[in-house]
Amino acid sequence: MNGDIPVVSDYDGDGKSDFAVYRLETTGYATWYIINSSNGSTWTKSWGGTGDIPAPADFDGDGKADINVWRNSSTAFYTFFPATNSDANTPMGSSGTPVCGDYDGDGKANYALRHNADWIVMNSALSSATTTTPSGDQSSDIPVQNDYDGDGKVDIAVWRPSNGTWYIRNSHDNSTRTVQWGMTGDIPVPAYYRR
DSSP: OTTOEEOOBOSSSSSSOBEEEEEEOTTSEEEEEEEOTTTOOEEEEEEEETTOEEOOBOSSSSSSOBEEEEEGGGTEEEEEETTTTEEEEEEOSSOOEEOOBOSSSSSSOBOEEEETTEEEEEOTTSSOEEEEOOTTOOTTSEEOOBOOSSSSSOBEEEEETTTTEEEEEOTTTOOEEEEEOOOTTOOOOOOOOOO
16 A cells, blocks of 8 residues: 555565555554565564565574664664564664664574664674774765675665765675665665576
8 A cells, every 4th residue: 555665675585575564553553565576475473563664584594584673762672573473672772773683693683773873783682782983984874784795694784875885894804885876866775686
């Protein structure tokens, strides 16, 4: 429907992305609508609400994306784990944009935020967070985190709309790679593309 937010991810663990949308209902609550690619079945989950930002990722390492929202008003992530029918909240102590991904290569996504030009990544034990401020990044840059160097760890990366340049911090050696691709008005789409 008009206003739905795409939340494409692998929710059924078959190694393929599933069609999914996040819909803010007229009640103020949100519903996730998911079509499993493995068998075409559909399912829904009420999770989130007004002002929340959907950020699905596999936080428990079971190979399936978990339903997750970021709530700036409480500076916390709220996660539903379908495999165990349980939920959790993870406070971050700062506002920002969710940039969750597996930054340490352990097979589980880390809760992470981009606050201005700072990247705040919670460790897998949920006991501490590391803040990284990449040199030269601007608060207006768009986060495009992904594993660009193929080492199994998500790289800190941004796309700058003013010049259409990708700034990628390779996790394997901390080098910075820049790629000019795009122009003002484009929408960056970071993904793992195979030919």
